[in-house]
Amino acid sequence: MxxxxxxxxxxxxxMCRDFARTELAPQAAKLDETKDRSxxxxxxxxxxxxxxxxxxxxxxxxxxxxxxxxxxxxxxxIGAGCAAxxxxxxxxxxxxxxxxxxxxxxxxxxxxxxxCSGAYPAGAFGLTESGAGSDPAGMKxxxxxxxxxxxxxxxxxxxxxxxxxxxxxVWAVTxxxxxxxxxxxxxVVEQGTPGYIVGADEKKMGQKGSSTNQLIFEDCRIPKExxxxxxxxxxxxxxxxxxxxxxxxxxxxIGIGRAAMDFAVEYAKGREQFGQPISQFQAIQWMIAxxxxxxxxxxxxxxxxxxxxxxxxxxxxxxxxxxxMASEAANRACYKAIQMLGGYGYTADYPVERLxxxxxVTTLYEGTSEIQRxxxxxxxxxxx
Amino acid sequence: MDFNLTEExxxxxxxxxxxxxxxxxxxxxxxxxxxxxxxxxxxxxxELKFLGIAxxxxxxxxxxxxxxxxxxxxxxxxxxxxxxxxxxxxNSLYCYPVMAFGTHEQKMKYxxxxxxxxxxxxFGLTEAGAGSDPARMRxxxxxxxxxxxxxGEKxxxxxxxxxxxxxxxxxxxxxxxxxxxxSFVVDLENTPGYSLGRVEEKLGINASGTAEMIFDNARxxxxxxxxxxxxxxxxxxxxxxxxxxxxxxxxLGIGRAVLEEAVEYAKVREQFGKPIAxxxxxxxxxxxxxxxxxxxxxxTLRAAWMEDNHLHYEKAAAMAKLYASxxxxxxxIEGVQILGGYGYCKEYPMxxxxRDAKITQIYEGTNEIMRLVIANxxxxxx
Numbered sequence: 163m164x165x166x167x168x169x170x171x172x173x174x175x176x177m178c179r180d181f182a183r184t185e186l187a188p189q190a191a192k193l194d195e196t197k198d199r200s201x202x203x204x205x206x207x208x209x210x211x212x213x214x215x216x217x218x219x220x221x222x223x224x225x226x227x228x229x230x231x232x233x234x235x236x237x238x239x240i241g242a243g244c245a246a247x248x249x250x251x252x253x254x255x256x257x258x259x260x261x262x263x264x265x266x267x268x269x270x271x272x273x274x275x276x277x278c279s280g281a282y283p284a285g286a287f288g289l290t291e292s293g294a295g296s297d298p299a300g301m302k303x304x305x306x307x308x309x310x311x312x313x314x315x316x317x318x319x320x321x322x323x324x325x326x327x328x329x330x331x332v333w334a335v336t337x338x339x340x341x342x343x344x345x346x347x348x349x350v351v352e353q354g355t356p357g358y359i360v361g362a363d364e365k366k367m368g369q370k371g372s373s374t375n376q377l378i379f380e381d382c383r384i385p386k387e388x389x390x391x392x393x394x395x396x397x398x399x400x401x402x403x404x405x406x407x408x409x410x411x412x413x414x415x416i417g418i419g420r421a422a423m424d425f426a427v428e429y430a431k432g433r434e435q436f437g438q439p440i441s442q443f444q445a446i447q448w449m450i451a452x453x454x455x456x457x458x459x460x461x462x463x464x465x466x467x468x469x470x471x472x473x474x475x476x477x478x479x480x481x482x483x484x485x486x487m488a489s490e491a492a493n494r495a496c497y498k499a500i501q502m503l504g505g506y507g508y509t510a511d512y513p514v515e516r517l518x519x520x521x522x523v524t525t526l527y528e529g530t531s532e533i534q535r536x537x538x539x540x541x542x543x544x545x546x
Numbered sequence: 547m548d549f550n551l552t553e554e555x556x557x558x559x560x561x562x563x564x565x566x567x568x569x570x571x572x573x574x575x576x577x578x579x580x581x582x583x584x585x586x587x588x589x590x591x592x593e594l595k596f597l598g599i600a601x602x603x604x605x606x607x608x609x610x611x612x613x614x615x616x617x618x619x620x621x622x623x624x625x626x627x628x629x630x631x632x633x634x635x636x637n638s639l640y641c642y643p644v645m646a647f648g649t650h651e652q653k654m655k656y657x658x659x660x661x662x663x664x665x666x667x668x669f670g671l672t673e674a675g676a677g678s679d680p681a682r683m684r685x686x687x688x689x690x691x692x693x694x695x696x697x698g699e700k701x702x703x704x705x706x707x708x709x710x711x712x713x714x715x716x717x718x719x720x721x722x723x724x725x726x727x728x729s730f731v732v733d734l735e736n737t738p739g740y741s742l743g744r745v746e747e748k749l750g751i752n753a754s755g756t757a758e759m760i761f762d763n764a765r766x767x768x769x770x771x772x773x774x775x776x777x778x779x780x781x782x783x784x785x786x787x788x789x790x791x792x793x794x795x796x797x798l799g800i801g802r803a804v805l806e807e808a809v810e811y812a813k814v815r816e817q818f819g820k821p822i823a824x825x826x827x828x829x830x831x832x833x834x835x836x837x838x839x840x841x842x843x844x845x846t847l848r849a850a851w852m853e854d855n856h857l858h859y860e861k862a863a864a865m866a867k868l869y870a871s872x873x874x875x876x877x878x879i880e881g882v883q884i885l886g887g888y889g890y891c892k893e894y895p896m897x898x899x900x901r902d903a904k905i906t907q908i909y910e911g912t913n914e915i916m917r918l919v920i921a922n923x924x925x926x927x928x
Contacts, residue, residue, distance in 0.1 A: 163555065163613050164548040165848045166855075171547065231547050427924060447921035454924055455845075455865040462844035463837070469549045483837040539829035542809055542836055 167235070174217075174228055175235040181212065182243025190244040193371035194516050199326065202371050203283050205247045206254075210280025214240070215254050219262055223270055224278035230406075230468040234413040238461070241417025245520035246371030248417065250284050252410035253322045257285030260331055260403045261350060264390040269350055273329050282328025287407075288318045288351075288377055289333050289400055295320075296533050298333070299343035299397055303379060305334035310386045312349060314357070314379040320527070324375035325360045328353050332379070333396050340394060348396035350388045357382030368519030401478075406471060407528045408481040412464040412488035415524040416457055419492030422499035422517040423453045429512075430502050440502070449498040456491035464488050479541040486534035489524035496521045549844075551617065558614040562621035565594060570625035577628060577753035578898050583708050584753050587629055592663020596622070597636045601645055605653050606662030612788070612850040616795045620843070623799025624806075627902035628753035630799055634792030635704045636660065639910075640667025643713050643785045644731060647772040656711055656731040665710030669789075670700040670732075670759055671782055677702075678915050680715070681724035681779060685761065687716035692768045694730060696761040699743065702909070706757030707745045710735055714761075715782055718775045729778035730770045739764030750901030787860050788853060789910045790867035794846040797867075797874035797906035801839045804874070804881035804899050808832060811885055811894075828884060835877045842870035861923035868916035871906035878903040 167175065186205060193201045209215060217233040219225020233255065241248040258277045262270055276282045294301040303316025314334055324330060330351050337345030351358055361376025391399050427450060430441035440446050464484035470477035496518040500507035507514050525531045551559065570587055577584055591597050594608075599615045601607020615637060623630025644657040644667075660667040676682040685698025696716055700706070712732045719726035734740055743758025773781060809832060812823035822828045845866040852859035878900040882889035889896040907913045 163551055163847055163851055165851045167547055431925065441921075441925055444918070447925075448917050450924055451868070451917035451920035455869050455920060458862075458865055459838075459841035459845050459869055462848060463841050465547060466549045466840075466844060469547055480840075483840055486833075487837050487841055535830050535833035536826075538833035538836055542805075542832055543813060543823050543829070545824075 171232045174232040178236040178239035186243030207280045216278030224275035230472040234468040237413035238417040241414030242421040246369045248414045254285040256407045284323040284327045286323045286327035286330035290320045292319045303334040311383045314382040318377040321377045324377045343397040346396040348390040405478045405481040408485035411528045412485040415489045415492035418521040419495035422496040422514045426499035426502040453495040460488035460491045482534040482537040559617040562618040566621045566625035574626035581752045597663035598661025601661035606658040612853045616850040619795035620799045623796040624803045628751045630796040631754045638789040638792040639669035667711045668705040668709035670714040672702045685716040693765045696764040700759040707755035724779035727778040728775045729772045787863045790863040793910045794866040794870035797870040801874035801877045804877045808881045808884045831880045838873040842873045864916040864919040874903040
């Protein structure tokens with residue numbers, strides 16, 4: 163056992179921390195308030211230039227391949243700076259990875275460098291539909307082969323970055339008669355393909371700087387070779403990729419929770435009531451102790467999942483453990499932070515209010531906490 | 547970063563698991579019922595070098611690291627939490643301070659017999675009026691010629707009724723608060739004036755003795771002092787940091803036993819025409835238990851690794867102890883719930899786990915003290 167980070171991991175962590183503090187955090191409140199996508203796009207461009215969009219991608223495809231552990235550490239730091247930017251990074255990295263793992267060599271060479279370099283502001287992951295959330299196998303979008311092209315029809319919902327993503331990985335039913343989950347395939351679709359229609363951007367509670375769109379396919383024709391993996395094998399691909407994505411979301415949640423607590427601790431040291439800093443009261447100390455303990459515990463779970471991924475071992479259960487604990491601990495930490503700031507914590511003058519809104523979604527997307535518990539329980543009980 | 551155990555650490559864990567399953571688990575319920583000291587198990591733990599696991603071989607120990615200690619202690623405690631605390635106290639609260647603060651001569655005389663398991667050790671800090679606030683202790687040590695004369699009573703001393711040796715804290719300079727406290731090594735069998743007081747009746751960990759120790763003009767040699775006068779309090783706090791890794795491991799062992807038995811039961815218990823394991827109400831409890839136990843284990847192994855690498859691990863150990871003990875307690879409560887009426891009966895070990903788990907939130911620093919330690923570290927930027 164060795165809990166020490168490698169020099170490279172420390173370097174990535176420090177680089178991301180510095181970047182988050184100097185470039186992201188100062189703009190985070192404004193991005194949240196104005197939803198000015200040009201701020202987000204500037205962030206993303208700078209991050210791509212530093213290699214943050216291809217941390218698990220080999221250099222030959224434009225990545226920096228520093229491994230899943232370093233990627234997790236990076237996500238935590240970026241999450242602490244700006245959650246809207248962090249979620250875009252997490253999803254974009256996941257898209258690069260899924261194309262790398264299941265795309266043809268041609269698709270890899272065509273799309274991955276564009277994602278890693280920042281030529282594409284982001285990548286998007288088109289799985290969810292209005293009727294297919296926790297149960298994605300119930301999706302209705304279809305893909306039918308017509309000559310050398312797949313023709314996509316249907317509607318996706320809650321698609322992060324769909325309006326500015328250069329490329330989206332889309333899941334669609336290719337065999338209606340197959341047993342549930344066995345007739346779904348995954349495809350790469352470029353922004354601007356005729357029939358690729360970006361719908362409404364959701365009005366959300368938090369992570370407002372990142373867009374969450376409906377995505378409509380109307381006889382959207384894509385080349386036959388844009389299929390990822392084999393026909394009807396897409397559902398398995400989605401589940402595999404989501405496990406990796408859960409490490410990203412868990413890592414980000416820890417960053418948000420820590421940012422809120424770090425701010426609240428400094429506040430508590432300076433805020434005097436009853437003639438002493440409130441940090442001297444056990445009521446406040448208890449919140450601090452519990453929040454940091456849970457965040458440390460959650461981060462170790464997340465890093466373990468990343469380590470397993472990096473070393474080629476199964477990590478699905480571990481990723482779910484990391485994601486559920488990190489997202490829930492981070493939610494608790496943010497609410498404690500508001501409580502520590504009292505009325506000030508409820509105002510937009512202090513960042514904890516935004517952090518609490520931003521963190522809320524982490525128990526929802528890329529598998530709700532309920533789905534994580536299902537994954538863990540099934541693994542424990544040895545059932546499918 | 548490497549989350550894999552080393553080959554040696556794996557070997558130690560496997561050895562502990564095999565021994566615990568074959569020789570401890572089958573007798574754990576009996577030990578709990580009879581409250582008898584598991585002398586035979588201690589003898590075998592000694593053979594495995596588990597009673598002085600991190601003590602160098604030249605002093606009779608196993609020469610292993612603290613990660614190995616933690617993984618071994620988890621396995622032993624999973625079978626029997628009483629055996630776990632006996633092992634934990636012997637290693638962390640007796641061997642550690644003698645090893646860390648004793649001279650070579652003191653180690654030869656006082657450490658070797660305990661690290662080798664020939665005798666058991668105990669830790670005399672707590673008193674009736676000095677629990678979470680040990681600096682309030684009343685026991686005194688006065689130098690008289692070439693002997694220290696000890697007067698006072700210690701309370702809740704694990705292994706106190708069976709130990710041959712004790713690391714003892716006493717006031718050597720009154721009015722100086724914690725700076726007037728010193729620590730000593732006491733050969734209990736050869737100390738006139740020492741006598742064993744009451745052995746407590748407890749809720750759990752019944753096979754581990756919890757004793758009062760009475761010192762009435764007890765005389766110990768001058769060279770029984772550990773380090774310098776006035777260093778005792780600091781030594782005790784450092785000792786307890788390591789002890790908390792032991793208790794976290796013990797709690798984890800209890801929690802692991804709970805999870806394993808709850809999973810087994812839920813798979814075979816049928817209600818509403820199907821195993822209760824297929825119900826989300828049960829699945830959620832199991833998922834939370836497993837997640838929190840894994841998290842607690844990582845916190846514990848991180849603290850042990852930090853101790854191995856001589857890093858400042860006070861906060862890490864407090865986090866591990868706090869989180870592991872709260873997790874074990876919560877798991878045991880839910881474990882009993884999953885087994886329903888059966889969980890409440892002694893036919894199954896679950897009710898014992900629940901009784902045993904409770905103490906881990908209390909001793910070697912209550913969880914309230916853990917939160918204080920953690921918060922103070924964070925507020926100081928550590």
